Amino acid sequence: MSSTLAVRVNPPSGNEVSARFSVGKKSFTVRTSANVSLASGATPWLAPGLLAAMRQNAALDIDGPLDSVALTGAEEVQRIMSDWYPAQMHATAILQQETTNETLAGGRGVGCFFSGGVDSFYSTVKHIDEITHLIFIHGFDIPLDNEDLAERTLRTLRKAAEDLGKPLIEVRTNLRQVHALLGLDWESHSHGSLLAHVALLLTDHIGKLYLPSNRIEGELEPYATHPDLDKHWGSRGLEIEHDGNEANRPMKVxxxxxxxxxxxxxxxxxxxxxxxxxxxxxxxxxxxxMNIKIAGAEGKCATLPADIPYDVYNRMYINKPGKHGAVENLKAMDDFGYRDAEMERALRDAIDRPTWQNQIFHARQLAGLAPQFAGRLSLENGHRAAVTKVDG
Ligand SMILES: [Zn+2]
Incomplete structure (x- = not known):
C-alpha cells in the first residue's frame, strides 16, 4: 500500500453535506442532501471512505476527528470485508485516529429504511410502536437523474408513510456513482456503507436505525448488508440493527x-x-x-392483481433472484400447506428451465417484445450512464 485516499469534508450548506474523495489522479465530490437537517463532521464519511480506500488498496485519510465507536467498528468491518473478498478488499490504515466522544441528546427517534417493498414493510410493521421516522434514499435503487421515477415513487411512499403515521425523511445522494467510479461493486461491497452514511447523517433525529434484511438466516452469504457487518457501522450516538433475517418473503407477507x-x-x-x-x-x-396467495392473503393487497398471469411467467426469462424466488415460493407452498397445481407446475418449470430456453426468453425480452423489461433495462443502464456524469 503506497497511495492514500483522501476524504476532504466541505462545510455544510443548508441541508446538503459534501466531501471530496481523491486517490491518485481521480477526484470526485459526493453530495448528500435531505428534507431535514444533516449532521456535520467526518464520522458519516468513514463508512464510504473506508470501503473506497480498501478497494483502492490505499490508506484512508479523513480530515476530522472520528467517533470512537465508529472507528473501532471500522476495524471490524475491515476484518470482515478483507476476509470475504481477499482479492478486492484490502486491509488498510486509517490515518486519522483523533477521536471525538461527543455525547448526543437522549430521546432521539428510531428510523427504518423504507422503499415500500416487502422487506421494509415487514420491519416497519414489526417495530411500528418504536419507529418514529421512515427514510427513503433517491440514488439507491433509482438512478439520480431519473427524476420522474423518483417523484412517482415518492408520491406513493409519502402516502404509505402518512397511512403508517410516520414522517418520511427524503434523502438524495450520488455516493453510489462515486463508489462505482472507485471500483466498488454495489451489491457485494458498497450499498451497506451508503446506508450507514445516510444513517450517521441523521443523528439529529434518530438514535437507532433498523436496516431491513432481504435474506433469511441460513441463506446468508457475503453481501454488502449483513447482520455481522451492519452493527459495526454505528457510533456512540447511533445503533444500527440489521432486521428481519428470521423470515423469508412469504413469511414476511x-x-x-x-x-x-x-x-x-x-x-x-x-x-x-x-x-x-x-x-x-x-x-x-x-x-x-405468489407470496401473497401462499401466505393466505389473497385479495388483501390493493396494489397487485390477484390473478397470476401464468402465460407470461411460463415464457419469462428467470434471472438469479427470480430463480431464488421460485425456489423460495415452492418451499413456502410446502411450509404453509398451500396446494395449487398450476403454481407448483409453473415454479418447477421456472427452476428447471434449460439454460438455452432461458436465453431465448432473455433475447426476446431484450428485443423489446415485453416492454416492462425494457423499462427495467433502462433503469439499470441509468445507473451506469449516471456514473459518467459525476464531476471529476
Ligand atoms: Zn412489475
Whole structure:
C-alpha cells in the first residue's frame, strides 16, 4: 500500500453535506442532501471512505476527528470485508485516529429504511410502536437523474408513510456513482456503507436505525448488508440493527397481511411506466403475487392483481433472484400447506428451465417484445450512464 485516499469534508450548506474523495489522479465530490437537517463532521464519511480506500488498496485519510465507536467498528468491518473478498478488499490504515466522544441528546427517534417493498414493510410493521421516522434514499435503487421515477415513487411512499403515521425523511445522494467510479461493486461491497452514511447523517433525529434484511438466516452469504457487518457501522450516538433475517418473503407477507397501510401501498415494481404502483406482470410482481396467495392473503393487497398471469411467467426469462424466488415460493407452498397445481407446475418449470430456453426468453425480452423489461433495462443502464456524469 503506497497511495492514500483522501476524504476532504466541505462545510455544510443548508441541508446538503459534501466531501471530496481523491486517490491518485481521480477526484470526485459526493453530495448528500435531505428534507431535514444533516449532521456535520467526518464520522458519516468513514463508512464510504473506508470501503473506497480498501478497494483502492490505499490508506484512508479523513480530515476530522472520528467517533470512537465508529472507528473501532471500522476495524471490524475491515476484518470482515478483507476476509470475504481477499482479492478486492484490502486491509488498510486509517490515518486519522483523533477521536471525538461527543455525547448526543437522549430521546432521539428510531428510523427504518423504507422503499415500500416487502422487506421494509415487514420491519416497519414489526417495530411500528418504536419507529418514529421512515427514510427513503433517491440514488439507491433509482438512478439520480431519473427524476420522474423518483417523484412517482415518492408520491406513493409519502402516502404509505402518512397511512403508517410516520414522517418520511427524503434523502438524495450520488455516493453510489462515486463508489462505482472507485471500483466498488454495489451489491457485494458498497450499498451497506451508503446506508450507514445516510444513517450517521441523521443523528439529529434518530438514535437507532433498523436496516431491513432481504435474506433469511441460513441463506446468508457475503453481501454488502449483513447482520455481522451492519452493527459495526454505528457510533456512540447511533445503533444500527440489521432486521428481519428470521423470515423469508412469504413469511414476511403473512406477517403484515393484516396491516392496511402495508396492503394498500405495497410497491415491489420499479419499472412500471403506466401508473404509480405495480405492473402485475414482471417477475418481481408475479413472485410477490405468489407470496401473497401462499401466505393466505389473497385479495388483501390493493396494489397487485390477484390473478397470476401464468402465460407470461411460463415464457419469462428467470434471472438469479427470480430463480431464488421460485425456489423460495415452492418451499413456502410446502411450509404453509398451500396446494395449487398450476403454481407448483409453473415454479418447477421456472427452476428447471434449460439454460438455452432461458436465453431465448432473455433475447426476446431484450428485443423489446415485453416492454416492462425494457423499462427495467433502462433503469439499470441509468445507473451506469449516471456514473459518467459525476464531476471529476
Ligand atoms: Zn412489475
Amino acid at each position: 403473512a406477517a403484515f397481511a393484516d396491516s392496511e397501510p402495508a396492503m394498500n401501498n405495497l410497491r415491489v415494481c420499479w419499472w412500471n411506466k403506466d401508473n404509480d404502483y405495480n405492473c402485475g406482470h414482471c417477475e418481481k410482481c408475479i413472485r410477490t403475487m
